[in-house]
Amino acid sequence: MIPEIGQFALALALAVALVQSVLPLMGTARNNVIWMRSATATSVLLTVLVAIAFGALMWSFVVSDFTVVNVASNSHSLKPMLFKVAATWGSHEGSLLLWVLILVIFGLGVSLLAQNIPLKLKARTLAVQAWISAGFLSFMLFTSNPFDRVFPAPLDGQDLNPLLQDVGLAMHPPFLYLGYVGFSIVFSFAVAALIEGRVDPAWARWVRPWTLAAWVFLTLGIVLGSWWAYYELGWGGWWFWDPVENVSFMPWLAGTALFHSAIVTEKRDSFKSWTILLAVLTFSLSLLGTFVVRSGLLTSVHAFSVDPERGIYILALLAIAIGGSLTLFAVRAPQMEGGGLFAPISREAGLLINNLLLATATATVLFGTLYPLLLEAVTGEKISVGPPYYNVSFVPIMLVLVLVMGIGPLLSWKRADLRGVLDRLKWVAGLSLLAALAVWYLDTGGPALAVLSIGLAAWLLGAVLTEWAGRIRLGEVPLAESMRRARNLPRAHYGMVVAHAGLAVCMIGFVGSSAWKSEVVVFAEPGTELEIAGFDVRFEGVEDLRGPNYLSRMGTLTVTRNGSYVTTLRPERRAYPVAGSSTTESAIRTTLAGDLYASIQEPASEDEQGRWTLRILYEPLVVWIWIGSGLLALGGVLSLSDRRLRVGAPRKRTRPAPAPVVAE
Incomplete structure (x- = not known):
């Protein structure tokens, strides 16, 4: 019933x-x-x-x-x-x-x-x-x-599917959909504005909170999925440029550009066409993700459906939504031009460069995602586009973006003094160079791009702190006055500071865990010892356990360093009899310096020795990815909590002063 x-x-x-x-x-x-x-x-x-x-x-x-x-x-x-x-x-x-x-x-x-x-x-x-x-x-x-x-x-x-029976992945879809679908309301605002034929700062002010809320949810959804892949799949990676990963990442990139574009529309009555177009494209990319995972194009743990008929239905919805909105945009866009003028050196110009770089990065990911699918559909040839393509095409774009992000917030609206801004950042540039040289000194064999990325991460972090210090006039006025100014700064500004700092922290984690990762894979039996990144690891053996709906074989690894006990790692291999499949449960020792990561696979053979495939990794600074991602989301929440961004928030009403009493 x-x-x-x-x-x-x-x-x-x-x-x-x-x-x-x-x-x-x-x-x-x-x-x-x-x-x-x-x-x-x-x-x-x-x-x-x-x-x-x-x-x-x-x-x-x-x-x-x-x-x-x-x-x-x-x-x-x-x-x-x-x-x-x-x-x-x-x-x-x-x-x-x-x-x-x-x-x-x-x-x-x-x-x-x-x-x-x-x-x-x-x-x-x-x-x-x-x-x-x-x-x-x-x-x-x-x-x-x-x-x-x-x-x-x-x-x-x-x-x-046993891979989906995990707390991290149980939370991943709701947050991801809150992001995907959250952009639908921004799309609806954009189409409604196109129908009405009017976009103004008030419209941008109404749209910004919904855009920001969707962006925060999508950030959390992507991070949860990445975290799940890291500890659950057993290979120690947090991102593989899988097509299903990409279709969640593209709306995030476009949504980031959308939010910054809406700021300019609200503050300066400019970028109207940009903001409308980005609103349409961001949700269109969300719909594209829905088509990819539900059309039968992919067979993946992320993909839900392999029924082409469902794909045709979604494709029709996609064509109507995207085609109709873009047609309406083409008709109405010429009426929305205008707004405040600005000089080539200004905050508007910085945000325009920001939008262009994010749009280019999104297009790069879109091409790398769809090209193999289109090639296979047309020719039947199967190819894969993986990290080498994105390292060459996507990463340099983002590094330029980070460079611009350090300068943009210090620029003033309409016209800015670039020489004065660069003069304020000269110490930041010097410290960033020192950070890059220090990394090069510690590991002269490290990739040049990794060293450059660490330097730019330090640049962004230093620039963010410099901008905040300038706002409160730290060192220019008494400390009490600076603290008063700090308390009075709007939450939206603190949101920007925290989010930009979070990206810098993420970059440190991205680079450290990718460029300097160590890995050892061996066939192990009880008593096998190995060394990795200064740690000594001894395989003690395997014991059988029973879970609610699975059977587990848990390995025990004793970790020491310079003869001193460090920790015990217990990776598992779980078998699910009903589903007829198994999963890897990694064991991870996490510190700010890096993660010691262990996973265990089925015995290499059925011989009497009972040998196992043991994978041990050391991933420097990987925890900084999760810390930085948390700061990104926190920055969005702080901005969203700013009263100026809460649409419909009640305004404080001041009571009229009582009439003076006149003595007779």
């Missing part, structure tokens, strides 16, 4: 989405206030219906209702409750339902929170959001129904 309720709720949701996609637009055309305001009521109803459907599917997983095909294919009665719940979005159908739930929640957020947005713009925005919702609801109902039944029901389920 519960699945039927969910099915009925989805059907009603589609009907409500169709009404919301038409009635508010008709209201704006006829200036009918009631029809325009109906978008708020339908947003609430739509969210309630989709939430009921999602709750019905989750309940089916919690109670192990194996009459539902989705539950029977992706769950098992012995699976821990956390992963039963996470299995709700662990399949193609369930993840699509989560996507739609987040989609309607963002629409609800605009309808309830954005009280100071003009009624017509709000009505058009919610109508466009309903178009997207209707498209995905119809896709789900016609091709990917999460509530399909199976009779007779199997006695037990086939279990979720």
Whole structure:
């Protein structure tokens, strides 16, 4: 009965989405206030219906209702409750339902929170959001129904892919979708503005918080996925330029450019066309990611579907959304030119360079992702585009971007004194050079690009601190006055400082774990000893353990350094009998200096010695990636908490002073 309720709720949701996609637009055309305001009521109803459907599917997983095909294919009665719940979005159908739930929640957020947005713009925005919702609801109902039944029901389920039975990956899809789908509301704002034919600083002010919120969620989603790959897959890598990784990274790059472009539109009434175009392209890249992982183009642990018919449906949605919005942009864009003029040396110019570099970087990743797929579709030839391509094409673009990021925040609006800015940064440049030379001295065999990257990371970090110190006039006025100025700085400024510093910290982790990583792979038996990065590692043997729904073979490694005990590592190899597959559970000792990483594979042979394949890595500075990523997200949250960015926030009202009492 519960699945039927969910099915009925989805059907009603589609009907409500169709009404919301038409009635508010008709209201704006006829200036009918009631029809325009109906978008708020339908947003609430739509969210309630989709939430009921999602709750019905989750309940089916919690109670192990194996009459539902989705539950029977992706769950098992012995699976821990956390992963039963996470299995709700662990399949193609369930993840699509989560996507739609987040989609309607963002629409609800605009309808309830954005009280100071003009009624017509709000009505058009919610109508466009309903178009997207209707498209995905119809896709789900016609091709990917999460509530399909199976009779007779199997006695037990086939279990979720063991690689997905992990806390990190259980959290990864919700955050990723909050980012992907969060950009949908920005897309809806952009299309609504194109329909209206007007973009102004007020519009940019309404868009910025939603853009920033989506960017923060997408940052966290990507980081969680990278962290999961690092500790779960057993090869010690956190990024492989896999096509499915890339399709989440491209909206992040475009969204970063979008947020900075919206700042210029708000502050200087410029970059209107840029901001609209980036809003369209950012969500279009999110839709492209949906197509890639659900169309059958890829076979991957990340990919949900291998059904080409579903891919054709998504491709049609993609063509309508992207083609329609870009056509509308081509018609309306000439009307949006204008705004404040600026000199070639100014903050506007710096942000323009920022946008161009991010757009170029996005195009580079897009080409590297789609070219092998297109080549295979046309010629049947299979090729792979991996790290060598991106190291040559993508990395240099980002290094130039980091160089510009150090200068941009110190430039003033409209016209800036470049010589004065560079004079303020001369000490930063000197310290960055010293940092690069120190790295070169410590490891003269290190790649030149790695040394340059460390120097630029130091440059960015020093430039950020210099800009902040200049704001509070540190060293120019008494310390108490500087602290007062620091307290009065807006949170958005602190968000910028923390986020830019976070990127610098990330760069240190990227370079250290890639350029100076050590690795040893051996066939080991009890008593085998090896040395790596100054650590002595002894393989003690393997013991058998039993988990809730898996069998584990856990190795024990004793680690010493200069004869002193350091730690004990216990990597595992888990076998899942129901799913018929196994996973690697790495053991990691983490310090700020680097990670000592161990994984174990099945015995190399069935001989009496019981030898195992043992992989030991030392990854310098890799933890700085997670620290820096956390700072990036924290910077976004700080900016989002700035009262000036909270659309619809109540304003403080000052009471009129009481009339003076006149003595008689």
